[in-house]
Amino acid sequence: MQLFKNKLKSLKLEIILAIFVLSTIVLMMVHDYLASLIFNQSYYLSESILFKIPIVLLIVPIFIYSSMLKSSDNFKISKEINLTKIMIYLIPIVIIHIVIASWLIALVAQVFMDSPVPFEFLIKKKFTQDFVFILTIYGLMYLIVRYYSLNIQPKNNKTIKSISIKQGTNTHVIAIDDIDWIAAETPYVGIWVENKKYLYPSSLSSILTKLDSDDFIRIHKSTIVNKSKILSIHSRSNGDYDIKLNDNTLLRLSRNYRKEFNTQFK
Numbered sequence: 105m106q107l108f109k110n111k112l113k114s115l116k117l118e119i120i121l122a123i124f125v126l127s128t129i130v131l132m133m134v135h136d137y138l139a140s141l142i143f144n145q146s147y148y149l150s151e152s153i154l155f156k157i158p159i160v161l162l163i164v165p166i167f168i169y170s171s172m173l174k175s176s177d178n179f180k181i182s183k184e185i186n187l188t189k190i191m192i193y194l195i196p197i198v199i200i201h202i203v204i205a206s207w208l209i210a211l212v213a214q215v216f217m218d219s220p221v222p223f224e225f226l227i228k229k230k231f232t233q234d235f236v237f238i239l240t241i242y243g244l245m246y247l248i249v250r251y252y253s254l255n256i257q258p259k260n261n262k263t264i265k266s267i268s269i270k271q272g273t274n275t276h277v278i279a280i281d282d283i284d285w286i287a288a289e290t291p292y293v294g295i296w297v298e299n300k301k302y303l304y305p306s307s308l309s310s311i312l313t314k315l316d317s318d319d320f321i322r323i324h325k326s327t328i329v330n331k332s333k334i335l336s337i338h339s340r341s342n343g344d345y346d347i348k349l350n351d352n353t354l355l356r357l358s359r360n361y362r363k364e365f366n367t368q369f370k
Contacts, residue, residue: 117252121167124248125160128241132156154217158208159201159230159238166201167245194242201238202230263316269295269302276302281319284333284349286311288326299351321368323347323357331369 133152140147206226214220230238269276278297287294288308295302304311312320312328322328329347337357338346345357357365 117249118164118168120248120252121164121245124245125164129157129160132160150217154209154212158212159205159234160241162201162205162208163238163241163245166197166204167242190243190246194239194246198235198239198242201242202235203227206230264314267295267304269304271302278302280315281330281332283320283330284351284353285330285355286320286328296353299353317368321365323355323361323365325358325360327355329355334369 133156136152136156137147139145206223209226210221210223264280266277266279269278278295282297284296284298286296286308289303290307291305292303293306293308293311295304308322308326308328312322315328319331320328321331329349333349333351334347335350335352336348338348340346344359345362347355347357349355
């Protein structure tokens, strides 16, 4: 497994996605050819190229562009897979993809083929026959991007060592190592240091990207804890856990974050 990761590190994400796209093209062409043999039908390479390749080739630019549009804190690659959130993200992209691909196929057919294919016919066919397939391809590409982001690409070394918090006319400079835990208090986060809370204008996801992942871990959708401040862990009857800090503060470890916590906190 480690050898596989090392090989992937030498490849850029764009190259990996390109390999995936090319592999999909080959499999689709082979599928068309085998289907023609099984059902004793004629196989036309030009038609196979026309109706299959434009669909696949459009995946990369649309996927990358849509990812750029979604680069906010509301949609970041996380270790928890939220299928509802992924579907809300991908389905509009697939709809746009089908419309553009159908228009492209109709245009190419009109210019280069004797029998033009109506755009309306293509739209209906793609939505009824290819929607699930294209959504699956996008889903697989998302999983590739997710795996690469979480396991292959280098960690962000631009972590902060301290944070400045203004309170009235005073500015407090807090060393990151001194932070006990952080809680979401929209539109702020509450930063706790020795039982004293400081309000800082940020989202929990945003401030987590600035912290060293070896030192801080998310234990709840609204809580981040400094691993060095953890004294003990106690199980609850409902599957959650209570985390006790050195200052006797009790924090809840949600079952949704327990697997990640067990992996990182050893």
